[in-house]
Amino acid sequence: MSLFLDLVDRVLSHEGGYVNDPNDPGGETKWGISKRSYPHLNIKDLTRQDAIAIYQRDFWQRVQGDKLPVPFVFQALDAAVNHGIGNAVRWMQRAAGVADDGVIGPVTLAAVARQEPADLVLLFNAERxxxxxxxxxxxxxxxxxxxxxxxNLRFAAQDN
Structure with missing residues (x-):
């Protein structure tokens, strides 16, 4: 859990407070949580702790953060938050050289584990x-x- 908490602080450094930019397809957003993705939430009143709980449940767990190599896991988490789980998983699969079906299963996890973490980070961010x-x-x-x-590439250099 402490790894997640360290990494979510990085995500939150990218995602600011409350924004309602008419050019943003996500619409009303706070802490990177958008009204488009969470229409039932009162975005304006969303607390930082509520956002962290959402990131843990809906992003960290879904990208299987506890099973990914430490030098790479932040990249997957940040992309999942910014682009959605499906995109992040497909980019991870392409970077690892397996079919990009959008499902993290044993084949994907094994391929990710075989990759050199720095190469995985570079290939993943090229997709991004x-x-x-x-x-x-x-x-x-x-x-x-x-x-x-x-x-994020600077973070990756720290994480290796």
Missing amino acids: LEFYAKLQTFDYYGRGWTRRVAK
Whole structure:
């Protein structure tokens, strides 16, 4: 649990407080939790602790953070939060050289474990950058997104 708590602080350093940007397809957002993904939540009143609980339940557990290599797990968590579980898992699978079916099972976990963690981080973030570049909102948000990946690569250097 302490690894998750350390890593979620990093995610929260990327995700700010309350925002309701009309250009953001996620709509109203706080701590990176969007109204689009959680329509039943009162986003404006969401606490940091509530956001952490959501990250633990809906993102960390779903990417199987406890089973991923420590030098890589933050990358998977951050991408799952920013792009959704499906995208993060498919990028992980592509980086590990297995079929990108979006399901983390024994084949994916074994392939991830066989990869050199630094290579996994690089290949994964290459997928992420290519995804960003294809988005229609890249001209508006792209500078911030690429800074996020740059910061994540610096975290990866610390984690190795």
